[in-house]
Amino acid sequence: MDAFPIQELALPIALSGHDIIGQARTGTGKTLAFGAALLQRIEHGGKRPQALVVAPTRELALQVTEDLVVAGGKLGTRVLPVYGGRAYEPQISALRDGVDVVVGTPGRLLDLVKQKHLDLSQVCILVLDEADRMLDLGFLPDIERIVEQIPAKRQTMLFSATMPGEIVSLSRRYLTRPTNVRAESHTESEATPQVVQHVWQAHQMDKPEMVARLLQADGRGLTMVFCQTKRTCDRVAADLASRGFAAAAVHGDLGQGQRERALRAFRNGKIDVLVATDVAARGLDVDDVTHVVNYECPDSADTYIHRIGRTGRAGKEGVSVTLVDWSDLTRWKLINSTLGMDCAVPEETYSTSEHFYSVLGIPAGTTGKLPKAQRGERAGLDAEELEDIGETGKTRSQPTRGHDREHDREHDRDSEPERPRQRRKRSRSRTRNGRPVEAGATEGQAEPATTAPVTKAPATKTAPAADEDRSGGAVATERKRSRSRRRTRGGQASAGGDAPAGSSLNT
Structure with a gap:
């Protein structure tokens, strides 16, 4: 079986320990382009991870893990996928037992680092896979924080299908004299030719x-x-x-x-x-x-x-x-x-x-x-x-537990924006025999025949405390009435004041 162009070009450079910026079409074997070199250059059997692969999505992290497990089967490489959506305990337990390669998404990696479960101090190879996708998802600040946890003396390999300006800027900051590898012909169309x-x-x-x-x-x-x-x-x-x-x-x-x-x-x-x-x-x-x-x-x-x-x-x-x-x-x-x-x-x-x-x-x-x-x-x-x-x-x-970013x-x-529902608060007023009960009314008190019209008291007019005590909470009742429905008789609005019981309204 013949190797893909990206593998033929990148493998010799990666095996020599140089930094790489690899660009190739999706589906052309980029995983093994860095995976084979990574497995050959790390020390197996230690407690702390020797290599770190950062992927933008969980599915890609799982796929890279499977490829590395297959490629490193005879070497006995211990590869641990680390991503959100799964419980922390199995991942923490595996880290305690010792792993050689960690493949993870930025959010969960940072959470484990902050909780002191993941130690990146011995990582000598860093791989950023699908870097442009991580940029699209807004993971660039997280990647920078992850890189700060890794020793400056390391090999860094960055692979991406496209190279926007932000990725070029990232490579200039964190890669040392990288070799650019582009495994495609200039005559090919940007779209997948096959x-x-x-x-x-x-x-x-x-x-x-x-x-x-x-x-x-x-x-x-x-x-x-x-x-x-x-x-x-x-x-x-x-x-x-x-x-x-x-x-x-x-x-x-x-x-x-x-x-x-x-x-x-x-x-x-x-x-x-x-x-x-x-x-x-x-x-x-x-x-x-x-x-x-x-x-x-x-x-x-x-x-x-x-x-x-x-x-x-x-x-x-x-x-x-x-x-x-x-x-x-x-x-x-x-x-x-x-x-x-x-x-x-x-x-x-x-x-x-x-x-x-x-x-x-x-x-x-x-x-x-x-x-x-x-x-x-x-x-x-x-x-x-x-x-x-x-x-x-x-x-x-x-x-989620932690920050499942x-x-x-x-x-x-991939979601349409949703408007939050606002639940309307409904206040139920007390009634007795079909008539509203005032806030200060008690069981033995008589109730007024009508309700006062809805009016807004002037801001300068305040009732003294003594009057408030004698009226049994009249001020509070007046405020409550200001929110109530306007009373009508016979389909018509009531007059400005309370009418005595049995009287008629003049129209």
């Missing part, structure tokens, strides 16, 4: 039908459907499930156990459609993903690249379909011009369009529901057990 890309203008009401028919195309394997918000994500997943497809949702508002369960079911083939927000767009490496569907237009060219990069990985071919609303045409034109594509004005397409069937290889006569004969071929999400991992934060309404920021990135 992915056949289709962009169509579609109506919002017709998108569910289009996706349902697309999922029945010839040769369609595992498919990822990307949405902008968690609400849309849940709605699309539920709609596809009702049409007979084995689908599940992944977004930042789910508990960590639920997210891992859905990803395991997807990798194991128990479900074949994963509906996700951009939380799952970066760094996930799932074999045999043949189709990627942008149910909603991405917000930037980088997001588009990373979404469609879930297919066409490791030299394989894939298909991407982007459905653009009429309201998103301006945004899509900007993405199109940035990537140098030829789809500035997408073709108007519906679920019944002939070219939609022919281009994607959808059989004639396909409807928006999976035939009953094809249902049940996949075990479904329920067949994948939900691990009891001691979750500490499923939603923002359930506070990566969960909060992922939630913010």
